[in-house]
Amino acid sequence: MQSTSPAFKENARSALADQQLQKALQNVKSGFIGKRAKARARLPEFDDLRDAARDIKNHTLANLDFYLERYEEKVQASGGTVHWAVTAEDARAAILQICRDAEAKVVTKGKSMISEEIALNAHLEEAGLDVVETDLGEYIIQLRKEAPSHIIAPAVHLTKDQVEADFRHHHTDLPDERPLSEPTQLVAEARQMLRQRYLDADVGITGANFLVAETGTSIIVTNEGNGDLTQTLPKVHIVIASLEKVVPNLEDATTILRVLARSATGQEFSAYTTFSTGPRRPEDPDGPEQYHVILLDNGRSQMLGSEFEEMLRCIRCGACMNHCPVYHAVGGHAYGWVYPGPMGAVLTPSLIGVDEGGQLPNASTFCGRCEAVCPMRIPLPKMMRHWREREFERHLSPKAVRFGLGLWAFFARRPALYHRILGLKMRALARLGRARGRFDALPFAGGWTKYRDFPAPQGKTFQQLWAERQGAEKQNGGPGR
Amino acid sequence: MSEARKHILGAVRRSLKREQPTAExxxxxxxxxxxxxxGLIPARGRRPHGEQLDLMEEMLVELSATVARLPGEEAVPQAVSDYLKGENLPPKLRLAPRDDLRGLPWDSQPLLEVAEGIAEEPDSTSLTGAFAGIAETGTLMMASGPEAPITLNFLPENHIVVLRASQVVGAYEEAWTQLRRRFGAGVLPRAVNMITGPSRTGDIEQTIQLGAHGPRRLHVLLIEDGPGAAADETQTPAAGNGQAD
Structure with a gap:
């Protein structure tokens, strides 16, 4: 997928002006936050489980080579095949080859962010395959030829009226006068439309929330059941997963699963947690005849051992974006690539480079809510700060920003001068602003005063007041009670 | 793709700054x-067995599933008929190919059409067993095999599950232990499906709708067959009742 991340500012501006989008984004604010809080409150062990989940992933990442090898052995032992893919291109080629070998015409897909990351659909469609997204949200955005705007709720940027219009436009075989204004009716229609597609499919592709080294198992966590139909009915099941999805045992997966759904949708557990191990056995009456796993690196091995390693703990629950004031305001598409919100701001520059994604770590107020709710305790603001540093070092930030930072750095290195100048400035501003008590315009600060007034200083700087207070306390023999 | 494999493992090891783990x-x-x-098992999953049954039922109901408690498995055919009638569903059933389900007194329900095998369109209702019930979240665990086709769990619009009280455990971990006992260490069948309520979606304006692609209705027939497998280390679900070879 071509990124528009460098145009984040323009994207954000148009998102703020988009009335439909703003209406749809209300659902994020009102829904996810309360549901997660409720689920957390119901499970007293929740925060301890987050620590345990973090420790499991840290252990796995520290021994990733060992667990990947063991995982592959177990997949092979259960009759499956692992295809290692260094780049997105390798992964696309491997998948297309499997489809060709199976003489596939129709390919169904469960929701997979990795498949978005490698722009799989376009590649398969160019090769003449009929690719059908089966997750309701993904199906809707496939009809609209859009990218997902949220990692667990791909169509969260749409209102039901928009979905109705899309269905009427595309489902032309159905009667025009059918009622379709209620979510129930929309869901039923999608169910009906997709049913035959599941049965037609030659290949089913799913992602993976976890890979289990102990058993060679891939796990998907879903609510609709589309992933299970996708991977059970066709004769070939392809799993596409990145390296860091592996965990040692079923027990380890279980611990992380206990925090996943609660953090994502506020459910105690998702409706379907499916453990797939190899193809159907000779005595099995159903299930796929082939089981392939595409194990994708695409930059992960480089994140390992770097200051972005902790990002590899991410389990893609979406809690960070659900709680992010910037995401609430602009939605997912403004971020311009596959992964939006705080996790996207950290991951995007890692995966497509700081030249492309370097804008995104600036799209944060550093309020810290993302880190506070992250089930894997990933220090997202800290890592965004690392990216900002790199952006500055590589001279990628705009001139005005560089000039401002340079000026600040000059004074910060000369504290005496800094205090003198600041003291003068505050006294001057205090005198100028005495009459009104505020400024609605200031030189060099137009961007700030355009949206709010600047309160007039009282005349002294914080440092001066602090020094005076310390002095007073010393005279009184200690801090005041 | 052994080149790619070498490349990736090499890159991982360079990042980890090691060649191989030491022997130690x-x-x-x-x-x-x-x-x-x-790991850490929540207190909720560690209650005594009797309380687990109640928790299992509570959680299922909260998930918009329905539960009927039956004194014995011979009551299943009647209960199935009653359920289908009550929900105004066609009196047709696709049965998991298991001796214990096959052997139930289906003759007592002459109006009920019972067929066995994998699910096919347009089957409306399936009846299956389960490998375990997990009380902590009201989750049913299915382990695929000749007697447990996967499609029965997903394709029909209505899914009825026979769950014996002795199969109900508190926490997921207990079910893993039993799976290992049944299939061997490090071995799983093609599919282990943890099912927690009927199919649902929130993809349209975050309003929860049931029956997105999987079953719209999930009905559990809970057979009260005495103390639990969890209390008896020698009894696995396979040996006790259920998914036998």
């Missing part, structure tokens, strides 16, 4: 894999 490290890692330890 490897021993630790092997031991951790061979002897999986349960």
């Amino acid at each position: 490290e490897r021993r630790h890692l092997e031991a951790r894999l061979a002897d999986p330890q349960a």
